Amino acid sequence: MIRFFAAAIGALVFVFSNVALADDKASFQVDSERLDESVTIRVALPESYLHSTDFAYPVLLVMDGSTQFEHIAGNVNFLSTFAEIPEMIVVGVSANNRLKNFTHTEIEQFAGRSGGAGRYTEFLLNELLPQLRDEYRVAPYTAVTGHSLSGLYTTYLALHHADEIQAVISVSPSLWWDDFAILSHVEQLQDERPASRWFASMASEPGEMAEGFARLTQQLDSLPTSDTEWELHQFPDETHDTTPLIGNVTGLRSIFNGFNAVPEIEVKSLPDLQRYYQQHAVTSGYNLPMGHQQYNVYGLKAAYEGQLPWGIAILQAGVEIFPRSEILWDSLATALRMNDQIPAALEASNKAVEFARAHDSKYLSEILLQNEALN
Incomplete structure (x- = not known):
């Protein structure tokens, strides 16, 4: 490996690519009929998007796009540069109403202000993704990532929408919502369903956050079989606010485990x-x-x-x-x-x-x- 990097030092600069934003679609609004509101969308394209006219790319939907988009787009760029993960079209989706859109059940305390995950999913699957397919060269592969409440939402997607979402990252998910109601859905991973990948993680967090993750771990470990491949990871040195950076890097490498055909010095024809x-x-x-x-x-x-x-x-x-x-x-x-x-x-x-x-x-x-x- 040392020989490779020493010999290649003059050429390695050409390995790197930058995340380029589409000039006319770097940031735009989607007027959603299902949500009855406008949603800000941000798109980052790989530089190689300009180098072909027909190559299609998987999509990574970033929940809480107004705060999480930049670092995730940068990490996708870096990891794909070295073929750890595929190049992807990274799409940041702003959340106008996190409590409503990212919770799958309505509770009395937040009546009328919660339980909208089903409708929000209709927006993603039936409004946003079709528009992205119309405007960009999109491969039939969709991944999604979310943190905290949006991590609860991506957990919901992992459990209910494996036919449309092929990979899910849930960073510090708020599994405690509605007395841990989402955990009652874990057993359905045993049902016949499309193969998918799911990564979930938790930082050093006390109380109901830690309890939810412990219960999720126990339930997944008790499942006899599943077509979903999952990995659970804990980051004891991170807090709830700092974990999205390392959580998404580790999550991306997890859901694309095995993607790099030549991870070490051995080469292939x-x-x-x-x-x-x-x-x-x-x-x-x-x-x-x-x-x-x-x-x-x-x-x-x-x-x-x-x-x-x-x-x-x-x-x-x-x-x-x-x-x-x-x-x-x-x-x-x-x-x-x-x-x-x-x-x-x-x-x-x-x-x-x-x-x-x-x-x-x-x-x-x-x-x-x-x-x-x-x-």
Whole structure:
């Protein structure tokens, strides 16, 4: 691993991508008929969204989007850069009425102001997601994350909507709501249902928060079988307010466990990678094709670990799918240059310069340096 990073230090900058906001849809309003209100939506697209015309991305819905959107979008960017998780379209959904929208039962104390989770789910599934599919290249895979009351809501989704929501993160969920009513639904995880993944966590929190998580743990441990794959995690050094950052990073890695085909120094050929993801689709319950960063990471890693033909083949496959990617073209130029294929390397580098200029790329100066050296 040290050899890989030492050798690749000049090229690793091209592995990185930034989260780019769609110019016309960075922030917009959805006028919801079901909620009878306008909801602020924020969208962050992977940089590679601009590099293809047909590649589709999974969606991550971020509850409490006005406060949780930025750090989650940044973490998705970082983790996907190294192929730990897939690149995703991150969608922040603001909550105008948390108590009503995120609770699944109405209680007397909050009559008329609680119990709206069913209607809120109709908004997400029947209004927001169809609009996102109309406007963006969205894959048939939806994940959702929430904290505190919205963590209670994502728990509700994990238990009731596995057919529409494939993965759920619940950070410090308020399981205590309505005398822990949500816990009475846990047993239905035994019922026949689509495969899904669920991560739930709790910080160092006293009283009913801790009690709810302990009871959830006990109930899940007692289930004989389930098509839902879950992981429970505790963060004893975090508080209720600080846990969303680490909770979402750990949760993202959990729900996409096994997604990285080459987590260590070993490398794979392109056919081996394709077989890996075919099998991963079977075991994980979802089929997401290799994305921009996977081609880049796996290709460069193979090249720097002595498998230049493998690396070149992986990167060439990448530019076929993402033909406008300055990052992949430059990485391909690097691998071809290492293989003493200078004319082909220069051709790839010229492509990288073309698209870097077209995208006003932050990597333009580094890409120009390699282009000058090849010339």
